[in-house]
Amino acid sequence: MSALQSSVFRSSLQQLLSSTFTMLNCFHGLQPKHIIAIQQTRIKAMALQLIAIIHGSNVSALGLCDAFLSEMTTLKKLSIEHNVRMNEIINDMFEAIGSLNQxxxxxxxxxxxPIFLNSSTSKICDLSNIVDNDALQDFKKITMTKGEIIEPIEKMDSSLKFTAGLVLEVPFTAILEHVKDIRNIRIKVQYPDQQIQLIQPKLNEFRIKTERKDDNNDYKLVTKISISSYGVWSGPSLIEINLLIDFRDISSSSLSTTQIYSSLLTKSSGIKSTRSEDNLVIEICKPVRLMIHPMKPKRCVI
Known part of the structure; x- marks a missing residue:
């Protein structure tokens, strides 16, 4: 495998882990068979990631291996508890690892x-355990955490001008649906130089719209965001505003230790993230772009 192919392969695995993390934490009403299917996909990706590191990198794989074994243990408990049949390839992995003393x-x-080399694509990607007669009915009950920015409205034909070194306050309103914990909500502002500002709204800025028994409630967020730049720009340029769920604050997170640990493996796995956020940050809405222009302070002539 060439260096380019290896890089693409590792990036694909990282994207798969990121996507499954999003599914586990942004989709609500999942049945045990759905959760187990997602966990099996994560474990396959982690196994391939581990193989790639062992054979094509000199970085430590100890953290990834520990997380992989921990998720395997969690998956086995889930499958036994809910009596869900696992993929054949997962069973092969359990049998192989069980034969190791250390x-x-x-x-x-x-x-x-050898398990992956000797398995067909259909065997590796087997989803037969979640595609049954009741699958469509189960999927109809699933909801997703999402948001929509109401204000500011995207403007491309005019710019917001302010004095460099000072702060421009922009009114911000958003609708959030099926949010489990508003403490994890962040507003992201990304500047043209790729610098990112994360803003944590105050709890009293969230107004509940719909309250549900499962605590996945709808909210209206009304606040102000502060835009700033210490330097003068030669002309107007775009900034991007978005909404995130940030699970990096473990103390306010509902994630298990295994989920948190296994999602912090970008560095130890030798795979560079293509995004400025790590795997514990999930975007939940379409970004809004604004044109801003930090300008020179006006001189007062006396």
Whole structure:
């Protein structure tokens, strides 16, 4: 595998882990079979990631291996508790790892590799355990955390001008649906130089719109965001405003230790993220772009 192919492969695995993390934390009403199917996909991706690191990198795979084994244990408990049949390839992985006296990264990676090499694509991507006669009815009950920015309105033909070094306050209003914990909501402002400002709204700025028994409520967020730039820009340029769920504050997170640990593996896995946020940050709405122009202070002539 060439360096380019290896990079694309690793990026694809990272994207898969990011997507499954989003599914587990932004989709509500999932049945145990859905959660187990997602967890199985995560474990396959982590296994391939571990194999890639063992054979194509000199970085430590200890953190990834520990997280992989921990998620395997969690998956086994879930499948037994809910009596859900797992994929054949997952069962093969359990059997192989169970034969190891001391499952270290090197031995785990080497024992997993033949399982994938000898398995067909249909076997690796088997979803038969969630596609049954009741699947459509189950899917109709699933809801998703999402948001919509009402204000500011995207403007491309005019710019907001302010003095460099000072702060421009912009009114911000958004609708949030099916949010479990408003403490994890952040407003992201991304500047043209890729610098990112994260703003945590105050709890009293959230107004509840719809309250549900499962605590996945709808809210209206009304606040102001502060835009600033210390430097003078030669002309107007675009900033991007978005809404995020940020799980990096573990103390206010409902995630399990395993989920948090296994999602903080970008550095230890040797895979560089293509985004400024790590895997514990999820975008939940379409961004709004504004044109701003920090200008020179006006000189007062006396």
């Amino acid at each position: 499952p270290r990264p090197g031995t785990v990676g080497r024992i997993l590799q």
